[in-house]
Amino acid sequence: MALPLTLATSLTPAELELIATEQLIDIVPLFRSDRIRLISGTYGPFRPPTKTRVPLWFATNLKLKKKCRLVAPPWLSVEFLQEKLIQETSAEGFSVLPLRFVEIGKVLLDVASDDLHNSDKIRNLLKDLREARQAKSREGLRKLDHEMLELPHLCSMEINEIRPFFVKAMDVMGKIKADTIPEHLARVSQEME
């Protein structure tokens, strides 16, 4: 493998972005065209100003050539993110966010910040959300078992970040558990007391 061993059982952020950009998004095309047939499906026809749904990588490609405008997904708005931030900082547990919100947020802010309403505020809100959730995942380490840990509503980039440490930690805990005194010796030591 071309990847270093530490990444051999993990994905790089670039690969996570590759996966996330397969998701569909609405665009307003600025060109006319018939349907385009691709491996993942057929998209179009493109008749401005009708909205069309295409994969995100397709949309960013067009946007960079100034051939469309992107329509922000409903969760990428100041109101929604603010509400989530309040939930995040007041309640235990992670608030419900799209699985790939980090990757999609980054791509949209990079390429289409002019299509987003109040993009600076959105950028800051996403950053705050990330930090609040990172602090929570560190707390979650306390509940680490040697066999199972529930992480409801954690998102893919966040999982990737904690993966190396949590996996190693769980392995070590498993080893420690396995090294406990075998049963018959434990009984003997109890009888001696």
Next chain:
Amino acid sequence: MDWEEEERQDTLVPELIRHWTNERLAPDILDQRGELLQKVLDRIREQADLVQQLRADPDISEDEHFQIILVQTEVERIRFIVRSYIRSRIHKIEKYAHYILEDQDMQRRLSAMELNHAQSYAALIDRQLDVSVLNAMPGWIRREGPNWQGPSTISRPNKDTSIFVHALQDCAHVLLPDGRPVDIKKGSINLLRYSTIENNLRRGEVELV
């Protein structure tokens, strides 16, 4: 609110991505997906033909031109995924080459070409070790003889590694290593040992994330 990712009508690419992700993240080699790969490769070839056609067309307008770029971009994406999937399997095959040759279950999961590669690779390694080191050592130390009592010197996949699991369906009665059964709800994300959900993964009830 539930953020289920949108279901696509044509599931070829989402399936490819799912199997690629699973293969990358799993410590063991998963069942081979020859059919899926073949379909993907067929479609790639179709798209390459399409590009040839569009290129050869003399009334190519500016419109058509960027369509070609889009088709090619997608083909590059898919090829990257296919290559990465195969590389991941090769990496694991080479790591566990000797173990594969003795384990029938693993052999069943490999394609004919992969099995072939495992055999030749194991033979190559053996020969290399002989030539570089073992032939200079006294006879009794060269190989595990039939009376070898110590631990196996062949590395096998570590099924106790922990992995992050996303449940695609409700999974009832999953047995944890210490015997406790748990019910896993659809949509939940858990950190579990690979051995715990190995069979659920094989049946497509969960995916690695």
